Amino acid sequence: MASAEETARAADRKDIRERWLLSAPALAIIFVAAIGPLFVMLAYSFMMKGDYGDVKPWTFSLDGWTSVLFQRDIFDDTLGLADAHLTILWRSIRLSFYTTLLTLIFGFPTAYFISTRAPTTREIWVFLVTIPFWTNLLIRTFAMQQVIRNEGLVNTALIWLGVIERPLQIMNTDVAILLGMVYVYLPLMVLPLYASMEKLDFRLVEAGYDLYASRWQVLRRIIFPLVKPGVIAGSILVFIPSLGAYVIPRVLGGGKNMMLGNLIELQFGSGRNWPLGAAISITLMVLVMIALLFYVRNVSKSETGHG
Amino acid sequence: MARRTFDIRAQPGFGFMALLTFFALYLPIAALVAYSFNAAESLSRWDGLSLRWFASAWNNSTVQDAAIRSLVLAVWAATLATIVATMAALATTRTRPYPGLTFKYAFINQPLMVPEIVTAVALLIVFSRIKVWTGYSGMGYLILAHTAFCIPFAYLPIRGRLEDMDLTMERAAADLYATPWKTFRYVTLPLLRPAIIAGFMLAFVISLDDVVITEFVKSGGQDTLPTYMLGQLRRETSPEINAIATVFLALSVLLVTVFFFVNRRKT
Numbered sequence: 001m002a003s004a005e006e007t008a009r010a011a012d013r014k015d016i017r018e019r020w021l022l023s024a025p026a027l028a029i030i031f032v033a034a035i036g037p038l039f040v041m042l043a044y045s046f047m048m049k050g051d052y053g054d055v056k057p058w059t060f061s062l063d064g065w066t067s068v069l070f071q072r073d074i075f076d077d078t079l080g081l082a083d084a085h086l087t088i089l090w091r092s093i094r095l096s097f098y099t100t101l102l103t104l105i106f107g108f109p110t111a112y113f114i115s116t117r118a119p120t121t122r123e124i125w126v127f128l129v130t131i132p133f134w135t136n137l138l139i140r141t142f143a144m145q146q147v148i149r150n151e152g153l154v155n156t157a158l159i160w161l162g163v164i165e166r167p168l169q170i171m172n173t174d175v176a177i178l179l180g181m182v183y184v185y186l187p188l189m190v191l192p193l194y195a196s197m198e199k200l201d202f203r204l205v206e207a208g209y210d211l212y213a214s215r216w217q218v219l220r221r222i223i224f225p226l227v228k229p230g231v232i233a234g235s236i237l238v239f240i241p242s243l244g245a246y247v248i249p250r251v252l253g254g255g256k257n258m259m260l261g262n263l264i265e266l267q268f269g270s271g272r273n274w275p276l277g278a279a280i281s282i283t284l285m286v287l288v289m290i291a292l293l294f295y296v297r298n299v300s301k302s303e304t305g306h307g
Numbered sequence: 308m309a310r311r312t313f314d315i316r317a318q319p320g321f322g323f324m325a326l327l328t329f330f331a332l333y334l335p336i337a338a339l340v341a342y343s344f345n346a347a348e349s350l351s352r353w354d355g356l357s358l359r360w361f362a363s364a365w366n367n368s369t370v371q372d373a374a375i376r377s378l379v380l381a382v383w384a385a386t387l388a389t390i391v392a393t394m395a396a397l398a399t400t401r402t403r404p405y406p407g408l409t410f411k412y413a414f415i416n417q418p419l420m421v422p423e424i425v426t427a428v429a430l431l432i433v434f435s436r437i438k439v440w441t442g443y444s445g446m447g448y449l450i451l452a453h454t455a456f457c458i459p460f461a462y463l464p465i466r467g468r469l470e471d472m473d474l475t476m477e478r479a480a481a482d483l484y485a486t487p488w489k490t491f492r493y494v495t496l497p498l499l500r501p502a503i504i505a506g507f508m509l510a511f512v513i514s515l516d517d518v519v520i521t522e523f524v525k526s527g528g529q530d531t532l533p534t535y536m537l538g539q540l541r542r543e544t545s546p547e548i549n550a551i552a553t554v555f556l557a558l559s560v561l562l563v564t565v566f567f568f569v570n571r572r573k574t
Contacts, residue, residue, distance in 0.1 A: 016405045022398035026391040026458050027414055033455035034418050037429035044432055054435075106328045109318070113325030116316040125329075127567055132332050134563045136516040138533050139552045142540060143335035146342060146549075151350065153338050183335065186328070206315050219318055244422025246519050251540050261424040268428050268523075278432070281425040288422055 038285075045278035053272040064275025068283060085263065085280075092260045093287075095174060096242035099181040100189075100235050106182070107189035107234060112223075114190075115197035126194065133187035141251045144180045145171065148252075172254030180248040185241060189234040196230030197223075229299055236295040240288050260284050336556065343549035350544055360550040369535065370551060377515055377531040380446065384453035385461070385510035391454075392461035392510075393503060397495075400469040418456040426456070427523035434524055444526040452524045453514045460513050461506035468502030501569065508566050512559065 045064045047055040071082040114125040132140060147153045148170040155167035170176050200223065208218040224231075246261030253259070258266070260280060267277030342350060346357030364370050392415075399411050418426065430452055438444045476498065480490040496503075518533035525534060532555065539548050 015402070016407075019398040019402065019405070020407070023395040023411055023415075026395035026462070027411065029387075029391060029451065030414060030417060030455050030458060033430065033451045034421070034426055035414070037426070037433040038421070040433050041425075041429040106324060106331075109321035109324035110328040112318060112321050123571070128329060129332070130567070131560055131563055132336070134512055134566075135336070135556060135559045136518075136533060136552075138516075138518050138536055138540075139339070139556055139559075140335070142536070142548070142552055143339040145540075146338040146350075147335045149350075151352075153334070183331070186332065190328075202315060209313070209315055215318060241422070244424055246424040247537070251537075261422070264424055264428055268431060274432070277428060281428055284422055285425050288420070292420065 041278045041281060045275050045282060047275055049273050049275050051272075053268070053274060055274050061275065064273070064279040067273070067276050068279050088258050088260060088263050091174065091257070092243055092245075095178055095181065095259065096239050096245075098178055099185060099242045100239045102178070102182045103186050103189035103238050104231065104235060107186060107193055108231075111190050111193035111197050111230075114194050115200065126191075129187050129190050129194075133191065137184055138247055138251075140184050141180050141248050144176075144183050145252060148176055148179060171252065172257065174253070174257055176252040177245075177249045177257060177259070180252040181242050181245060184248060185238045188237040188241070192233040192237060193227065193230045196227045196233075200226055232295060232298050236291060240291055243287060243291070244284060339549055340553050340556070342546055343553040345546045345549070348545070350546060350549075360546040361554070364547050364550045364554070367547070369530070370532075373530045373532045373535040376446075376529065377533070380449055380453060380531060381511050381514040383446075383450045384457050384514040385507050387450070387454045388457035388461045388510045389465075389503060389507040392458050392506060393465055393499070395458070396462055396465040396469055400466055401472070401474055415462055416459050419459050423456075423517075423519040427520045430520065431523040438526065446529065448524050448526070449521060449529065449531075452520050453517065456517070456520065457510035457514055460509040464505040464509065465499065465502045468499055472498060505566065505570060508562060512562055516559075 044055050046060060046062070047057065048059040048061040048063065050056050066079070067082065068085060069082055070079045072078070073080055110129075114122055114129070117125060145152070149155075150167040150169065150171065154170070155164075158164045159167065170179070204222055204226070205218055208222045213221065244261055245259055246265065249257060249259040249262050250265075253262075261284075264277050264280050264284070267273045267280065271277070342353075343360060344356050344358070345353055346359060347354035395411070395415060399408060399415075402408075430448075434448050434452075438448075476494050477490050480494045481487075485493070516533065517531075518537055521531050522534050522537065525531070530538070532551065536548060536551060
């Protein structure tokens with residue numbers, strides 16, 4: 001009897017061992033080329049910066065971390081707030097927030113529109129959202145540049161219509177970055193919204209109308225609460241990549257309007273301050289983790305709420 | 308007496324907003340494509356239709372090299388990622404929870420959680436050291452980095468398919484004295500094929516599109532098509548970039564369309 005149990009347990013152990021072996025290559029590659037380097041970067045953020053980039057190995061310094069928010073005055077050596085960094089941090093958070101809001105304002109009616117089509121045409125509309133989603137991000141950013149640059153579509157049209165005489169300067173401003181991010185990340189909002197709206201039970205909507213609810217009341221009190229998981233998922237999917245955006249501000253924002261991603265690049269390039277760059281990277285990662293935790297907490301809450 | 312029916316699904320203005328959104332999604336792409344057929348020397352003028360920039364891009368040896376490098380890299384990364392992701396998916400599905408299972412999920416999905424720029428500079432730190440130590444600065448680094456972030460994309464559809472499959476078929480094969488390898492080769496693998504193809508295609512597109520990690524990992528003279536384009540965008544751009552982007556776009560649309568129809572046939 002005991003031996004049968006033991007054989008079963010031995011078989012179990014063998015199974016688990018085989019499963020570890022089978023997943024080992026994937027885990028090893030991700031460790032070497034994704035997770036491991038993050039730990040090295042964490043260590044780098046606590047070292048002294050090298051004179052020509054890189055770090056002085058095996059030295060310890062908190063300079064990288066303090067200079068995320070503070071800078072030392074070159075004359076009297078006192079610490080003051082690093083205004084440039086705070087501006088960039090604030091711009092990143094603000095623009096990501098606006099991007100999320102705008103994609104929601106445009107994405108919600110779009111997803112609703114798609115989910116109320118007949119099943120056969122619905123697929124085509126979803127496909128139309130999927131195409132930009134799988135198109136190279138750089139190309140979409142570049143496409144946005146064609147619309148907003150000085151000789152671009154918007155300005156040419158407005159001048160031709162006589163609305164303005166000189167082109168509007170949209171490129172190299174925060175507005176350009178915002179437009180680019182809304183354009184690029186819109187599918188990330190529409191797709192999860194659509195996924196939850198597709199499951200919407202319209203009998204509940206009908207019940208609302210039977211009880212004399214107005215269209216607005218139905219939208220706000222019935223539809224919106226039911227698709228809230230989709231709203232949260234879409235918002236997180238848009239907010240997180242916006243926060244870490246690098247290509248869009250680089251192409252549309254010009255050199256001056258940096259976001260966190262560009263500030264990080266600067267420290268590893270001409271800034272030659274790798275510990276600072278590493279510290280900002282970790283800060284960005286922590287911000288993303290906070291957003292993810294918020295998502296996990298809210299989704300589990302709303303799921304138990306329905307359950 | 309016909310009464311107008313009250314459509315419970317309608318919401319005022321939603322249709323208009325939706326159509327506006329679709330218009331806004333495709334207008335920039337249309338502009339990009341239109342300008343690639345521009346005959347003028349620069350993007351600031353329109354001189355009529357021409358294919359000259361397609362010809363000029365086609366004959367540009369830097370562009371040729373970058374395009375070939377992009378494709379080779381994507382094939383390597385997608386192939387490696389699909390193989391190891393299939394193995395990992397087999398190891399993490401159709402089992403009772405065992406110690407380390409959640410850890411594996413978290414580990415495999417990690418590349419999706421971290422902003423690309425952060426992974427990119429972390430790789431720069433590590434790989435620049437290794438490049439100095441070993442003196443090797445070939446394509447290996449790019450292939451390794453691309454494989455890592457392609458794994459979760461290849462893994463997801465394969466895991467999804469496996470979770471829908473039970474072990475009945477495999478058990479039947481084992482009852483008929485098939486060895487574990489034969490069971491895998493003649494039962495599991497054919498059943499998994501659509502998901503493996505889907506995973507490979509996702510990984511391929513993700514690798515082909517990557518610009519941030521490539522930009523920081525590549526050594527000199529290892530431009531892929533996206534990093535080449537990023538470099539060109541800094542300067543005064545000529546319609547040649549539009550021509551390259553248009554071809555790239557056409558390729559992406561083709562891949563997505565194939566993917567869409569392959570997936571639809573399955574369901």
